[in-house]
Amino acid sequence: MIAGYDIRLAEEADAAKVADVLKAMDRHYRPDAVLPEMKDYVAMVAATVGGREGTRFALCLSAAGEAVGIACFAVLRPGRDAKGLVFVKDLFVRETVRGQGIGTKLMRFLARFCLDRGIGRIDLGTDTGNTGAQSLYIALGGIVADKVSYSFWTDELRRIAAG
Numbered sequence: 001m002i003a004g005y006d007i008r009l010a011e012e013a014d015a016a017k018v019a020d021v022l023k024a025m026d027r028h029y030r031p032d033a034v035l036p037e038m039k040d041y042v043a044m045v046a047a048t049v050g051g052r053e054g055t056r057f058a059l060c061l062s063a064a065g066e067a068v069g070i071a072c073f074a075v076l077r078p079g080r081d082a083k084g085l086v087f088v089k090d091l092f093v094r095e096t097v098r099g100q101g102i103g104t105k106l107m108r109f110l111a112r113f114c115l116d117r118g119i120g121r122i123d124l125g126t127d128t129g130n131t132g133a134q135s136l137y138i139a140l141g142g143i144v145a146d147k148v149s150y151s152f153w154t155d156e157l158r159r160i161a162a163g
Contacts, residue, residue: 005062015049017066021070025070025090054074071106073087083118085120086110086114086119107122
């Protein structure tokens with residue numbers, strides 16, 4: 001337990017809690033979008049955790065058991081010096097508990113996860129306008145990498161796959 005919050009890797013039994021905070025994240029970043037039903041979120045999380053896909057969820061629970069934050073990440077190897085890296089796809093804290101250090105606690109959890117497994121770094125990104133997340137990562141000592149990121153969405157995937 002970390003200052004009233006428990007952060008741990010999510011298990012299959014946590015699918016509904018993980019799904020709940022993931023839907024809250026989607027609502028936060030896409031407030032006007034029509035989102036999938038909760039059952040679809042739960043099914044995705046259950047398949048991810050149960051099928052041992054690459055994604056892992058670091059789940060932050062309040063003392064009352066409410067899912068208040070999450071880090072969605074994957075271990076990628078080999079990486080520099082064969083140490084690998086953790087890629088953080090999403091780190092999200094519910095608005096109602098922001099400012100309480102939960103984002104920092106999630107990053108500390110991930111740092112310990114890496115060090116315990118001999119993993120050499122964490123990579124992540126933010127949208128250019130997400131200054132809150134950027135402030136957190138800079139305060140933690142994050143190094144701004146001079147890289148260009150690319151995304152391939154469904155239409156591009158279809159075009160590439162078709163040759």
